[in-house]
Amino acid sequence: MIEELINEGQYSAALRELNDLSDEKTRLLRLVCLNALGEYQQAKTEGMLAKAKAGDTYYDVVAQYVMTLKETGDFEEAINILVEELSMPYIPYEYESTFNAAYDEILLAKQEVNYDLESKSQIFSTEEIELILQRDDVNEDLLYMALDQMQQLNIRMLIPSIRNYLRDPNKPPFAKTLMMELMIEQQIDEEFEVAKNNTYYDFNPSYMPLVLAQTAYMGIGKKLQSALEDENPTLLNQCVDYLEYYLYHIYPKEIYEEDFGVIAAALHYYVATLQNIGVDKDDIEIDYYVDFKDVERQVLALREIE
Structure with missing residues (x-):
């Protein structure tokens, strides 16, 4: 009957029936009701005892208790409990997922509060x-x-x-x-x-070197600039943006100077294709002094990092 009341959202009515605090299931269900009613201070008081005495209901009690601590702003206490639980050699999978999600929510809530208090460095x-x-x-x-x-x-x-x-x-x-x-x-x-x-x-x-201090960034960028600066400066900027993304993705892989032209040509062709801009393959070969078969292979490599 009590669980039916809870399922129907009648938390106050259920709470009036939950009086046997010596029973761990009762303690858990009281936490559920108190949290649902927003009675977080009372839930915090009862949750501490429920966690200390929990047996079979332990993981469910912990989940409810850390929810309470999040709502009362006791982020550090909630985080410490979750860190302790997640560091255990064994935790049932379904509760591990629940605790990981709760950990994320609490850290985000803590970050928001700290940001509002202009103490971002202490998140x-x-x-x-x-x-x-x-x-x-x-x-x-x-x-x-x-x-x-x-x-x-x-x-x-x-x-x-x-x-x-x-x-x-x-x-x-x-x-x-x-x-x-x-x-x-x-x-x-x-x-x-x-x-x-x-x-x-x-x-x-x-x-x-830092990613954008590499000779590859400057070398490939110059080849793109030579081909596109006058013809299509907007496409040039888009190609350079994608070049930066590509270099961050593959770093610390070394790019040799003899490959600069093929990579620049592939970026030009690939980004233009994404923008539905027509590109003549012969022009690509002439502008970058490359064989288009090599460009196609490099385009496949670019697609793999999406």
Whole structure:
């Protein structure tokens, strides 16, 4: 009967029936009702006890309790509970997904509050950033907020987490490049292994250039400029934008000077095609001094990174 009342949204009526606080199921259902009614301070008081005494209902109680803490603004306490749970050797899969989602929501809520208080630099602790980097299903907004904050930190504190991130082939390549640039800017002199596009690269930030300081960026850009500056400056800008995206995606792969023309030609042809701009293949060969068969192969490589 009580669960029927809850399913019907009659939380106040259900709460009046939930009086046996010695029963852990009752304690859990009271949390559900209190949260639904917005009685967060009462839920916080009861949730602390329910969590301490929970047995079979433990994971459900934790889920309700961290929801309560989020609503009361106790972000650090909620985060600490979730970090502790997610660090356990075993957690049922369905609750792991729930806790990961709750962790993302709470970090975003914390970020919003801190931003409003003009304390953006204090959004995440080092431990929170480490947990974000370790996760496989992290919210993209959280990932890039963490990367943004890493610019203000001594990156050496995060080297073990960064090392694992860079050599994980399943992590997003663009985020890896941003991490590598952070280490270049802080002059980190250590060897790393970077997995990108089914290839592993050796990387030492101390002697690598930033992405857009590479000779490839300038060299390919000049070839695009020569072909497009007078004919179609708008297309030139679009090609340069895509060139930057391409270089960030493949970094730290080295591009040799003899390949500059083919890559520039492929960018010209590919971006023009995306914009429904007609391009003559013979003109491409003449403008860039390339064989169009090589251009087609490079276009396939560009398509693979979309």
